[in-house]
Each structure stands twice: as C-alpha cells, then as structure tokens.
Amino acid sequence: MPLKVILADDHPLVLVxxxxxxxxxxxxxxxxxxxxxxxLAMLADRPCxxxxxxxxxxxxxxxxxxxxxxxxxxxxxxxxxIVLTMINRPAALQSMLARGARGIVDKRAPMDELAVAxxxxxxxxxxxxxxxxxxxxxxxxxxxxxxxxxxxxxxxxVIRAFVNGMSLQQIADREGKSVKTxxxxxxxxxxxxxxxxxxxxxxxxxxxxxx
Numbered sequence: 105m106p107l108k109v110i111l112a113d114d115h116p117l118v119l120v121x122x123x124x125x126x127x128x129x130x131x132x133x134x135x136x137x138x139x140x141x142x143x144l145a146m147l148a149d150r151p152c153x154x155x156x157x158x159x160x161x162x163x164x165x166x167x168x169x170x171x172x173x174x175x176x177x178x179x180x181x182x183x184x185x186i187v188l189t190m191i192n193r194p195a196a197l198q199s200m201l202a203r204g205a206r207g208i209v210d211k212r213a214p215m216d217e218l219a220v221a222x223x224x225x226x227x228x229x230x231x232x233x234x235x236x237x238x239x240x241x242x243x244x245x246x247x248x249x250x251x252x253x254x255x256x257x258x259x260x261x262v263i264r265a266f267v268n269g270m271s272l273q274q275i276a277d278r279e280g281k282s283v284k285t286x287x288x289x290x291x292x293x294x295x296x297x298x299x300x301x302x303x304x305x306x307x308x309x310x311x312x313x314x315x
Contacts, residue, residue, distance in 0.1 A: 106130065109222050110146055112137035112157040113188060121215050122156070122188075129219030140172045147180060154222045156209070159189040159200070170203055177204035184225040188218075192239055197232075207231035228256035230292055237284045241291075259293040262286055266302075267309045 109131050113119045116138075123133045135150050137143035139161050147155070155176065160169055176185055186207035187200050200208055206225040209217055210233035217233060224231040232240065255263070265275045276286045299305045 106132040107154065107222060107226055108132045108134050108152040109154045109156060110135040110137065110143065110150060110152045111218075112140070112143040112155070112161065114138050114158060114161040118158070118188070118211070122218050125215035126219050126222065129216070131219050131222055143172070144175065144179075147176070147183075152183070153226050154184045154186060156186045156188055156218055156222065159187050159191060170199065173200065173203040173205060184222075186218075186221050186225060186231070192236065194239055194242075197236060197240055201230070208236055209233050210235045227258070229258045230256065230289065232285075232288060234282065234284060237282075237288050241284060241287060255293050255296055256289075259289050259296070262289045263293050263305065263309055266290060267306045 109126055111119060111122050111126065111133055113122065119136050119138065123136055126133050134152050135143075135146040137146055137157075140157075143155070143157060157172065173185065173187070176183060181204075184206045185204060186209055187205045188209050188211055189200075190211045191197065192210075197208060207221045207230065209221050209231070213233045213235070221231040221233075261279075262275055265278075266272070270278075272283050272286050272290065275281075276283045279286065294300065294305055297305070297308055299308050
C-alpha cells in the first residue's frame with residue numbers, strides 16, 4: 105500500500121513544493137493543511153501513516169508548536185510525526201523528539217528530503233536532517249533521556265553491530281548511511297536504554313538478549 109501523508113505548512117510555496125516532491129516520490133498526499141486547527145480536523149477523518157507539519161503556524165487558538173505535538177501524541181499515539189522547521193536550537197530540537205516527533209527536517213534542506221524522512225519514520229527510524237544531526241551530536245552531553253522507549257528496528261541493528269565489534273564507519277558503509285546518522289541512532293538507543301557508556305551498553309545488550 106502507498107505511504108499516506110498529511111502535509112501542513114502556512115507558507116503556500118512550501119505546501120505546494122513539498123506536496124509535489126512527495127508525490128514525485130510516489131507518496132500519497134491525502135491532505136494539505138495551512139494551520140494547526142485545519143491539520144487536526146484532517147486527522148480526525150483522513151487516515152494517514154505520517155504527518156509532516158511546520159512547527160509554528162499562526163493560529164488564533166495558539167495550538168501550534170509544542171502544544172500541537174502534545175495534542176497529536178495524545179490523540180494519535182501511533183502516528184508518525186515529522187516536524188518541518190528552521191529552528192536549530194538543541195534544546196528545542198530535543199524537546200520536539202521528547203514530545204513524540206519521530207523526525208525533524210530542516211526547512212533549508214531540499215524538498216526531496218521529505219519523502220526520505222517520511223519513509224524512514226514509517227519504517228520505525230528516527231530521521232533528522234544532516235544539519236540538525238550536527239547540532240544534536242554536538243549537544244549530546246545534554247540529551248534528553250528516554251528510558252523505557254522502544255528501540256526502532258534500525259536502532260537495534262546498529263546496537264547489535266556495534267556490540268559485535270563493528271565501528272560506526274563500518275556500520276555506515278554497510279547500511280549506506282552517513283556516520284553522523286549511525287552515531288545518532290546509537291546515541292538515541294543508548295538514551296532509550298538508560299545507558300551512558302559503551303561498556304555498559306555491551307552488558308545491557310547481552311543481559312537482555314538483544315544480540
């Protein structure tokens with residue numbers, strides 16, 4: 105079945121360009137919203153797999169930003185959400201992830217990245233634009249812990265390979281990903297497991313049968 109996406113942004117050029125890029129990548133855009141309240145109305149009657157939404161869309165109801173992420177997470181806990189934003193502050197990005205966003209795409213990135221991100225989060229991955237990966241990797245000492253959150257299939261595979269002796273570069277080469285992406289997946293997995301050191305990671309994986 106085709107991947108179904110609802111796209112939301114208050115800028116017409118972003119909405120039109122983003123929808124075109126998604127359709128060109130064989131993604132079914134089932135809705136296009138210009139405001140948070142319009143997005144929430146669409147979610148109520150249009151089934152979709154992924155929502156791609158601007159973080160800040162002007163609204164009289166003040167229900168965009170973190171409030172919008174909280175509302176979607178509460179009403180549609182299994183829905184994959186990607187935030188489209190120009191915000192690059194580490195604390196804000198970490199808060200988006202902690203509030204349930206499975207992906208964050210930099211608005212300055214090519215529109216083609218929207219389809220890549222949508223397919224990644226549909227498959228259980230966490231997706232971040234390369235520019236945002238750099239920012240979060242540099243700020244990882246202050247990363248938000250997420251103990252108890254389930255590992256994605258990709259995170260499990262990265263952890264297994266790392267514990268079995270592969271370097272991040274070797275994993276990246278095997279997976280066809282950048283080292284920064286693999287590093288991020290490893291660090292996300294460690295935060296979910298509540299582990300803060302590589303040696304403890306190996307013990308945890310072996311103790312819990314993740315090898």
